[in-house]
Amino acid sequence: MQLSLCMIVKNEERVLSRCLDSIAALVDEIIIVDTGSTDDTRNIAAGYGAKLMSFDFTRVDFAAARNHGLEAASGRWIVTLDADEILHPSGVPLLQKVVATDDNVGYYFLRVNHSSDAPKPTHDHVVRLFPNRPAYRYRGRVHETVDASLLAGGGRLVPADIRIDHEFACEPEARRQRNHRYIRILNEEIAANPSDTSRLDFLAAEYHQLGQFDTAAEIADRLVSLRPLDPQTRLRAGLYHLVFQHDPQRARQDFMAVLRLQPNHAEALSFLQLVDGNEGA
Secondary structure (H helix, E strand, O other), X not given: OOEEEEEEEOOOOOOHHHHHHOOHHHOOEEEEEEOOOOOOHHHHHHHOOOEEEEOOOOOOOHHHHHHHHHOOXXXXXXXXXXXXXXXOHHHHHHHHHHOOOOOOEEEEEEEEEEEOOOOOOEEEEEEEEEEOOOOOOOEOOOOOEOHHHHHHOOOEEEEEEEEEEEEEOOOHHHHHHHHHHHHHHHHHHHHHOOOOOHHHXXXXXXXXXXXXXXXXXXXXXXXXXXXXXXXHHHHHHHHHHHHHOOOHHHHHXXXXXXXXXXXXXXXXXXXXXXXXXXXXX
């Protein structure tokens, strides 16, 4: 087998068929880990010939659930999707080309996020295609990623011209409750493994979504002290100081620090010009 699709789901009867229709013809097997569906999700998955696996999600651990599915995969490559995501047809030729190779590479997909409460889509990049190797496993009980294990195993991370569309609707109160739940879990993870600074990145993002920008800025400053040679970390701290704390002088120091680390950093140059322009006005 060349390609295994691995997913985790719970009560996704509304969107699962749409997701699987976008990719089923490209994969050799579909492995779906169900974390406790009570709707028609399992029957829909079975209709696509999926191998169904159950996972006890009493203790929230998304990485463990994903890895449970990876253990059962037979393909040389793994592709992962969430049930509310759709593979864009434009990426099919490249996906087929990649899985015919033996490259030790994890590929970033462009994810276009369509939210019911946002005026326009947002974009991010997520690793969704990687070789099926025992060392390549997800980490993180929430905001789980496979990136670190790929790099630790000698792999590279490369952007691919493959797009997925993420369409979701989330009630504000449900989202707020999820933010608080994730903050609790992230703090537990940080206490258990203080060296994993990626958990702090996600913790800052949770506070940001709650509108608690001062707390997010404090975490951004903490990350600067932990990753002093990372220009992106310093850039994010500068943005918090400029946009949310209205402290242009401190933001200037951050952007200058970015340029010392990476002299032609386009975003730092742009924000530094903005600071200078506002001060001139």
